[in-house]
Amino acid sequence: MRFAEFALTEAHVAHGFSPPSLASSLPASAGGHINPTGMHPVRGCSVCTYWSKAMSNCYYDRTGVLIFNGVPVLTPVVRALFGPFQLKAGAIGEVTDDKTANEIEIRECSVDTDVSWQAVALSIATYSTELGVELPDDATDWEIRAWLKVLAEKYNVVDGRTQKLLLADRGFDDGDADLETLLDLAMEFNDGHNLLAVKYEAAWNGDSDRLYGLGGAGAFYSPRVSLVLSSTDVRKAGQTIDAALWANDVQSAAGAVNGLIDIVLAGIKDEGTRRKIWEQMITMRG
Numbered sequence: 001m002r003f004a005e006f007a008l009t010e011a012h013v014a015h016g017f018s019p020p021s022l023a024s025s026l027p028a029s030a031g032g033h034i035n036p037t038g039m040h041p042v043r044g045c046s047v048c049t050y051w052s053k054a055m056s057n058c059y060y061d062r063t064g065v066l067i068f069n070g071v072p073v074l075t076p077v078v079r080a081l082f083g084p085f086q087l088k089a090g091a092i093g094e095v096t097d098d099k100t101a102n103e104i105e106i107r108e109c110s111v112d113t114d115v116s117w118q119a120v121a122l123s124i125a126t127y128s129t130e131l132g133v134e135l136p137d138d139a140t141d142w143e144i145r146a147w148l149k150v151l152a153e154k155y156n157v158v159d160g161r162t163q164k165l166l167l168a169d170r171g172f173d174d175g176d177a178d179l180e181t182l183l184d185l186a187m188e189f190n191d192g193h194n195l196l197a198v199k200y201e202a203a204w205n206g207d208s209d210r211l212y213g214l215g216g217a218g219a220f221y222s223p224r225v226s227l228v229l230s231s232t233d234v235r236k237a238g239q240t241i242d243a244a245l246w247a248n249d250v251q252s253a254a255g256a257v258n259g260l261i262d263i264v265l266a267g268i269k270d271e272g273t274r275r276k277i278w279e280q281m282i283t284m285r286g
Contacts (some may be wrong), residue, residue, distance in 0.1 A: 057207045059110040064179075064200025064219075065103035068193075072104050075193040076130035081182045082106060083123035084115045106179075106200070117144040117173040120182070124151075131191070144173045148185070157188045180221040187223060197222035227267035233260070 066072070066082060079087060085106040108115050125141040128134060133154055139146035145166060152162045161184035165172060179198045186195050198221045205214035217230035237260050244253035261281075268274040 058204070058213075059206070060202065060204045061107075061109050062200045062202030063105070063107045064198065065105055066195060067197040067199065067222075068102045068104070069196050070102055070194060072102065073192065073194045074104070075191045076127045077186055077189045077191045078193045078195055080124045080127040080131065081120060081186050081189075083126070084113065084119040084177070085179070086113060106198075108202075115176050117175065117177050118142045120144055120177045121147050121173075151185075151189050155189045155191075160188050161185055162188050179219070180226060183221050184223075197225075224269055224273075225267050226269060227264060229263065233263065 066078070066087075074087075085108055088105040107113065121142045121144040124131070124144075124147045131151070131154075133147075133150045135141070135143075135146050135150060148162055148166055151157075152166070157163070161181060165181070179200065183195070183198050186193065199219065201216065201218045203214070203216040212232070212235075215231040217228055219228040221227075237256055240256040241253050244250070244256060265274055265278060268277060
């Protein structure tokens with residue numbers, strides 16, 4: 001996502017930049033003055049300083065791969081669901097320093113990609129003939145719920161992720177599509193693909209000097225594992241552990257370490273398997 005930067009000052013207002021629709025969001029000291037034109041902040045203006053920090057450009061980007069069981073079989077379902085993530089179909093079988101022959105690259109760039117659910121819906125529409133589905137007359141191509149319904153009917157999906165989305169009260173389709181959900185859908189709409197998992201690394205940053213205004217995360221999704229760890233998790237855990245050790249509080253330090261372990265264990269989807277792994281860890285640690 002990218003958010004426009006606003007530059008604010010009495011001098012700016014003197015040039016006529018004061019839209020009332022945004023005035024209410026300013027701090028009281030701003031007097032309702034705002035500049036939506038992208039002008040640079042005026043040095044020494046406290047209001048400019050406030051808004052250049054609060055509303056600077058913010059970015060979220062990620063790159064990763066789809067993992068397949070052998071040479072990737074890019075069926076219409078895979079192309080349709082992951083198309084908005086700039087699926088690099090031309091890289092099939094190619095081995096690089098960062099990718100093996102059973103992986104296909106995906107990417108999301110805040111500047112030039114649209115990974116919204118509407119974009120996924122339009123991608124499905126593009127492949128609808130190959131998928132062998134069509135919408136009823138009262139539906140439009142950008143309605144993801146309509147596409148999920150006809151795909152569920154085609155692949156006889158009566159429960160799982162698809163039905164949860166269709167029954168959701170809130171409009172998930174107003175936001176961006178997440179890769180874990182897309183993977184689940186691909187598994188339910190299996191048209192002969194050999195997709196196994198998704199992994200990626202992401203980064204967020206802004207062009208202001210806001211503390212912790214940049215960071216990153218890594219994720220791995222499969223039918224068995226759903227694991228995400230962020231740089232924020234590591235920073236906070238390290239600080240908590242160190243504070244406990246500084247106070248010679250071994251119990252609290254152990255609790256913080258256990259918290260990290262809990263994050264990883266929670267990523268194992270099957271409860272019975274998760275319990276067995278925990279028991280095995282206890283045995284291994286003696």
